[in-house]
Amino acid sequence: MLNYIQAWRERGWQVIDALAYQQAWQRYGGSVATHPLVVEQLAGLAQIPVRYLGWVEGGELKAAVPAWGRHLALSKDVLKRQGKKGLFDLGNAEIILPAAVDAGAPLRHAGRYLSELSQGRFSGLKAQAEQLAMARPHEDLSKKFRYNQRRELRLLEEAGGVVRPIGEFTAAQIAAMYCDLFQRRWGFPAVGAERMADVLERLGHLLIGSVLLLDDAPIAIQLVYRVEAPEWVSVEYVNGGVDPETRAFSPGSVLSFLNTQAAWEHANACGKPLRFSFGRADREYKERWCNPVQVFQS
Template sequence: MLQLLRGWRERGWNVIDRTAYAKTWQRHGGSVATHPHFVERLSALAEMPVRYLGWERGGELLAAVPCWGRHLALSKDVLKQAGKRRLFDLGNAEVILPIAETACVPVRQQMHYVCELNHGRIENLREQSDQLAMARPPENYKGRYRYNLRRDLRLLQEAGGHLKPIGELTPAERAAIYSELFERRWNFEVPGKPRLAEVFALLDEFMAGQVVFLGERPIAIQILYRVESPKWVSYEYINGGFDPDCDKLAPGSVLTFVNTQDAWAEARAKDKQLRYSFGRADREYKDLWCHRVPVYQV
């Protein structure tokens, strides 16, 4: 029976190797959650094999999908079923499958938060009730908000604050800072804490953004993953933490301002679209920074 179900799900698709998947992703683009290295490295961490499928026409791969059984690879549902729900945290990551602009294919693996870029390229998508919060251009901030953010950055610097690229910290240092500041902010343990340094080491080349220090003390950090496609740059803002004792300096807002400004500047310099996701549009503060976009599911 299982073989029959898999045959139905995969009809029209052929098994491909990870190299072919990576080439398809680099050609047609994707998101953080479908990037070849994210899929391969986090699947190895979870000890779950990946089955790569490709849709071919005229000798060309027009689409590809990485699978964990009947789900998209890195699925929260699969991790939960295996008792590994908190092994790593990708939040409610935007899903962009590598699919050619001219293609429209049936995808039968279960997936959520599929990007509007795949709408019209996957024939069986249906809209979710949830939406994603995507960073708005800074010139579209409401009222005097942009002015206030610049003022907050200046006040932080005058108080002895400064910014350091997260890449200047080791994965172990990032994990320690993130754990402490996340738990101080939220009063519960950071997801995936036991193997956080290992995850950050695996994904080191994709971690982006700054860390806020007051003197030598870290007071705000955000976990940002960045990947680049031919026509867009994708950022996935997973979560963050800050020191509540420094709340009057607004380090979290300052950090969001700096990180999003840097991302917009980079994308515009490369003449690419920016897809900077804050995850599910479920908190009021995200509306200050973002506009809401529809997402889809299979």
């Protein structure tokens, strides 16, 4: 029965290998959560094999999907069902699967937060009630808002605050800072805290942004991953932590300003649009930084 259901779901698709999926992603693009390295490393951590499928037309691979059973790979539902809930955290990431613009491939695997770019690339999509928060260009932020961010950064630096690139720290250091600041900010452990150092060891070179320190102690950090697609730059802001005792300096807001600014500068230098996702549009602070965008589910 299960084989029959799988055959029905995959009709028209064919099994491909990880290399073919990687080549499809490099040709058609994708997002952080579908990047070949991210899929391979996090699926490996979870010890759940990935089934790669390709949609071929005229002898050409037009779309590709990484699957865990009837779900897209890295699905929270699959992790939960296998007793591995919260093993790693990608937030509610924007999902862009590699596909030609006009592929129209039928997507029958369950997935949520599928990008608006998926329209035309895939069929069988339904509009999702929730929206994603996508960072606005800094020139679209009000002059007063930008002035206030720069002022807060200046006040922090005058008090001895330091901005350091996250790449200067080891995976273990980043994990320790993030888990500590998250716990202090929210009062409960970060998702994936137990294996955070392992995840960052695997994906750390995709991290971008800075860490804020005051008196040599970290006071704000964010997990922000970036991957380069052929026609856009995909950035996923997973979550962050701040020291609540330094709230007077607004370190979280200052860090968001610095990290988004750096991401926009990088994308502009590459001549590519930036898709900087703050995850689900569910918090008031995201309204200051982002535009809500429609997403789909399959």
